[in-house]
Amino acid sequence: MDYSVKNNDIIVCEKDFDLDETLDCGQAFRWKKIDRGYRCTYEGRFLNDSLTVSQVSDDTFVFHDVSEEDFLGKWADYFDFDTDYSELKKQFSEDETLAKACSFAGGIRLLRQNSWECLISFIISQNNNIPRIKGIIDRLCEHYGEFPNASKMAEETPDSLSFLRSGFRAKYLCDAADCVNSGTVDLNAIATAPIDEARAALKKIKGVGPKVAECVLLFGMYRKEAFPVDVWIKRVLADYYPNGFPEFINENAGIAQQYLFHYIRNLNE
DNA sequence: CGCCAGGACGCCC
DNA sequence: GGGCGTCATGGC
Numbered sequence: 001m002d003y004s005v006k007n008n009d010i011i012v013c014e015k016d017f018d019l020d021e022t023l024d025c026g027q028a029f030r031w032k033k034i035d036r037g038y039r040c041t042y043e044g045r046f047l048n049d050s051l052t053v054s055q056v057s058d059d060t061f062v063f064h065d066v067s068e069e070d071f072l073g074k075w076a077d078y079f080d081f082d083t084d085y086s087e088l089k090k091q092f093s094e095d096e097t098l099a100k101a102c103s104f105a106g107g108i109r110l111l112r113q114n115s116w117e118c119l120i121s122f123i124i125s126q127n128n129n130i131p132r133i134k135g136i137i138d139r140l141c142e143h144y145g146e147f148p149n150a151s152k153m154a155e156e157t158p159d160s161l162s163f164l165r166s167g168f169r170a171k172y173l174c175d176a177a178d179c180v181n182s183g184t185v186d187l188n189a190i191a192t193a194p195i196d197e198a199r200a201a202l203k204k205i206k207g208v209g210p211k212v213a214e215c216v217l218l219f220g221m222y223r224k225e226a227f228p229v230d231v232w233i234k235r236v237l238a239d240y241y242p243n244g245f246p247e248f249i250n251e252n253a254g255i256a257q258q259y260l261f262h263y264i265r266n267l268n269e
Numbered sequence: 270c271g272c273c274a275g276g277a278c279g280c281c282c
Numbered sequence: 283g284g285g286c287g288t289c290a291t292g293g294c
Contacts, residue, residue, distance in 0.1 A: 026275060125276085126274095126275085126276040127273090127276050127290090128274055128276090128290095128291085129273080129274040129292085130274085130275080131293075132274080132292060133274095133275090136291095165290080165291065166290080166291085167289075168277095168289045169289090207276085207278085209276060209277045210276090210277090211275070211277085212275095212276070212277080228275075230275040230276080231274095231275075231276095
């Protein structure tokens with residue numbers, strides 16, 4: 001990653017990065033499209049932080065009103081600028097289907113998000129659509145003035161969460177808050193635990209099944225080997241990989257999954 | 270009106 | 283252990 005400081009902004013030159021594809025592909029739900037780019041109102045990976053970022057050309061990005069220290073210490077990490085996606089996609093492209101997926105939506109990057117926020121977000125995501133997921137998370141943040149931590153949410157009951165209009169998921173959110181707040185589920189420990197152990201630990205939370213657990217591992221714990229399988233990916237696996245997913249992808253299967261997901265969903269458009 | 274949305278649960282056999 | 287109805291809510 002190449003960057004320079006200009007007034008109060010950081011100018012980043014980075015290939016294989018598209019803001020729309022990365023911030024609106026269903027891995028994060030709190031980035032809002034505004035006139036000059038995107039804004040995350042309450043928190044990115046970091047409590048009570050905010051950022052406005054915009055893309056001004058194919059490979060040029062402006063991080064507005066950010067100190068060099070904050071950029072290097074927070075946002076460069078959040079946007080995974082240490083990873084060479086060009087090299088990654090080169091590897092992926094040895095596979096025919098993935099080659100197509102990479103050239104279709106090659107600007108997606110895996111965000112390094114907060115694990116707790118991802119847990120809550122993907123519990124909300126079950127049997128739901130993206131606009132409504134965003135709406136529920138909006139109301140959650142608005143209610144507290146920020147994305148609430150587990151301790152705050154543990155004070156709630158399914159009834160007191162009715163303002164969310166999250167339906168049957170409210171009781172799941174309460175259980176998640178209880179588990180994390182009481183220490184029954186230790187997200188930091190899970191983040192570095194062996195992957196199967198981590199999956200089992202997450203699934204102790206009510207409303208967390210295989211798909212949600214995998215999303216929390218991938219999007220909230222940067223476990224790149226995690227591979228969320230939803231109806232779309234099921235379709236990809238059945239149609240293009242009847243003999244199984246290529247093994248050389250395994251350690252980065254989650255990132256490959258992102259390209260495939262975006263590709264298959266837009267295939268008919 | 271019915272159908273669907275990046276699923277999980279409970280119950281069935 | 284796989285198959286299926288059910289679960290709230292809102293957009294189309």
